[in-house]
Amino acid sequence: MTDFGFTRAKSSTVNLDEVDTSLYRRILQVEPDVRRCMECGSCSAVCTAAPLSGMSVRKVIHALERGVDIAPMLSGCMLCGKCTMVCPRGINTRHLILSLERYYKKEEKA
């Protein structure tokens, strides 16, 4: 193809027909409460790491449902558990992060 010196940006559209939700479904097996999330943002607002690292449990859950890679965000979590304390839907968000970490550890080994 002729190089015109510019390229077209990739579409940012989320196509729900094509998202890979295998990780989400897998996580639901061990963390079924994640489904109760109503994306209120309490977890992200209380997060000590959020302003410095871009970590957001709400975004993690949202991205998980949309099949987006969340590994980069997880490293920002310090596992302090404040998010679990504030969650109005009683989701053990700290445990969710641990389960996700565990999953990625396994992936690395495999």
Place this chain on the structure above:
Amino acid sequence: MKENVVIIGGGIAGIEAAKQLLLLGYCPIIVEKQDHLGGHVAEWHKLFPDMTPAKDIVDEMTSEISGANVFLETTVSSLNRLSGGYSVVLSNGIAIVCRAILIATGFHLFDAEKKEEYGYGIYNQVITNRDLEHWFNSGKDARIDGREMKKIGFVHCVGSRDLKAGNSQCSKVCCVTAIKQAIEMKEKFPEAEIYCFYMDLRLFGKKYEDFYINAQKDYGIHFIRGRVSEVGEKIDGSLQVKAEDTLSGKPLKVSLDLLVLMAGMVCNPKTTEIARMIHADIDTDGFLRSRNNIYNIMESDRPGIFLAGTCTGTKTVPETVAEARAAVLSIHNYLSR
């Protein structure tokens, strides 16, 4: 001789009012334009939050008003103020003189065809909340029967909170109705993915929030915060639905086999017509104006004209029933002065 009270509208407000008026010793006369009582509720299948069959509610309520005069397929032709009362002329030629009238004309379901971008009346795969209830009741709808249902969407706020459609009001019941219908569809099609497109979820009523949590947790229904912007048909016959996934700030699209539009409540044009006959005021939201929107919703500013149910604004079934009872007490107080 028992005193006549004319009730315009034989929906649940009219039925409940008739029952209470009978108990107080009055002679209620229901004027209903359709060939059956129960209004919109009679067309519904099951009611939230306990999935009570709507038919049971209407049948039970109707069974208690056997002593009332009911004129079906009848409308009000004219309404004139007399000294100390009103003369009501019905379309069947009967004229009634009474001191009190209860307006219980209810709402009108928003005509979803007006939101052309959602494709109701254009694409076969687009239906409304009422169509779906009709299908639950009858089991017959060519748009659903025999078709594969892998992905189903629900659009909240169709014609509600929509200034361009002429309705700024929230219809109150559609959020929970969408959740109820999403659960019912998931039960019928367990393999289907179900998406609810909402702007806000307004789940104010008793056990509504529990309904929402159940839908998420036990039925895995997906809630996407974003108003559907457009619907189109794809070459394979499925629908392409676009919205913004506002919680990630990204545009989103999904193909669906069925889209259910949650048409909202708008003011019944018949109500406006009746209001004009007696020069009753219309409130700034297009519904009838109550004497006071806080503690006197059941009274109009015209003597002897009382209001119950959704003629004054959007309401749930229990709110409507409670208001009908309250209106009867106001009527009783007015007539025994």
